[in-house]
């Protein structure tokens with residue numbers, strides 16, 4: 001580690017931290033200044049196991065040489081090039097590579113800077129698609145309760161997490177929501193996809209009945225709801241959604257910002273479930289978190305619908321300065337190569353039963369544990385709220401995990417989520433389970 005990275009800042013005031021309890025953090029900071037493979041390193045040299053792959057993004061682990069070198073080389077060769085009306089080779093190579101990994105005819109890629117932009121891009125492409133195909137009345141967007149689709153106005157409108165919405169006015173008009181797929185009563189302590197709940201997809205028929213399919217552009221869901229606290233899809237649910245969308249000529253968008261790039265043992269969750277959506281949004285794991293990047297995979301028929309009119313005219317009036325930034329493209333290519341070389345998606349798939357057993361056996365029955373859910377290399381533990389208020393117990397758990405047990409965990413409300421880099425070893429799974437168990441006991 002360079003001396004520069006080891007320096008701790010001495011003034012925490014100016015940075016308004018995102019999605020953070022700023023005052024509590026600044027009173028007792030959880031600061032990291034280095035990282036390698038499965039661990040963060042604190043300014044005072046303590047190794048903290050990364051139970052969260054950063055923010056669900058560092059799937060290849062931290063500071064991997066091939067990714068670092070690709071970024072360094074790219075910075076020397078070409079720092080920036082516009083992708084509006086110009087191009088650079090790596091962004092085309094990356095698009096082709098991602099398209100080749102995606103199922104079916106999801107073979108065009110629109111790049112942007114992260115997950116929120118990916119979601120807003122997908123929603124805009126859906127609306128524009130119906131316009132260019134002569135069905136401009138199809139404007140409604142359907143999301144889901146407890147869904148997380150980032151923080152843009154499109155994303156929070158189709159999203160279903162109350163605090164992410166309630167402060168921000170009337171949001172987009174013409175949005176409706178499917179019900180959440182979670183029912184603790186019928187699903188608690190399930191490993192993998194729960195048996196109960198496919199019927200929640202039938203609510204789409206009710207929504208179509210209410211608004212009429214001629215007004216509905218698209219349905220967007222996370223195949224596994226992540227940020228709301230990890231809700232695996234009930235068996236058959238996603239297949240049902242696909243069938244209902246087909247029946248009514250509605251586009252289906254899978255938001256795979258978390259589930260893409262190996263988290264569920266496949267390049268995309270779409271493959272795990274044998275369901276081909278019309279668009280897939282991705283981000284995070286595409287560069288293993290090393291450089292910000294997001295994108296939308298689009299089916300051929302959608303892309304082709306735009307390729308009309310005079311050739312010198314822009315076909316889609318949408319894009320970001322940093323769509324397909326050279327550094328992100330280089331990092332993406334190196335990351336996808338690393339995933340392939342090390343077989344990290346297959347590794348996640350192989351480890352899934354080991355992971356599920358370790359999580360369930362370790363946490364079920366501990367004090368205050370109301371539910372444990374697992375899917376791919378993801379686990380969530382719901383804790384009973386403390387009498388001092390919702391979220392306090394999980395916040396205490398996150399603090400204790402970091403300061404006392406040398407692990408980083410992610411919390412949502414009173415849920416602890418675990419999503420380690422895909423390079424985690426079996427013994428590290430045991431270590432993580434053990435440390436989280438101690439943490440849960442510590443906040444009993």
Ligand SMILES: Cc1ncc(COP(=O)(O)O)c(C=O)c1O
Nearest residue numbers: 114115116148149150255257258
């Ligand atoms: C499913 C999903 N969509 C969108 C986003 C937003 O991504 P970003 O934070 O990169 O804007 C996230 C972030 O966690 C996500 O989980």
